[in-house]
Amino acid sequence: MVNSMSDNLPLSDIDQRQASSSDFRPIKPMNRSPAFDSNLSLDLRPVILEIAPMRKPPPNVCLTLYRIAPEQNMHRYYQLALQPNLFGGISLLRYWGRIGRNGSGRAELFDHFSEAETRMQALARQKTRRGYTPLPFSVDF
Template identity: 40%
Template sequence: MIAQPYQLYVERRDPPKNMARYYAMSIEPTLFGDACLIRRWGRIGTAGQQMSHHFEKEKEAVALFLELLRQKRAKGYRPSARLR
């Protein structure tokens, strides 16, 4: 069972380079009670791509969530001013 909700939506925009990307993550429970980290990314305004990672323990999912967050912040992704 997931102890608390983990959700993230960040964007990276650079108009001179015609760059407008988003990256979203959430940790959700599976039907069997395990933790699933769902990642979505792509160009803003498109469906983009999706990847799921399944873990037996929430702690493992949170560790990957935080590592991916650190990587995205280092690349310039920031929270959106708009609500999602």
């Protein structure tokens, strides 16, 4: 067996503590030298943190309404979507425009799902009064 120079290097304080632990097998001090190795070893055992259980996210809700009137050359869509955001709240996303074109959009942020749902229902009622309807699947463009 060939003796390498790295086998003769002294163990750092952290390596000695880990070696004294009964459930830890030390890593061979390969490629370590006092000039490059610090006392902050990356070979420590991982620390398992207690993570709080996540809340069940609210459901994604999407509603698409259309207003099509060929005699007026009107082919519009209005889409409402509720999605959880990264801050623990709910985003109401609104997209609108002419079918087949890039439209516009806006996002409203809410703290609670019920507030966002109430706002979404109010906007859907407003658009329904203006002639928007859900599109049946049988209609072909």
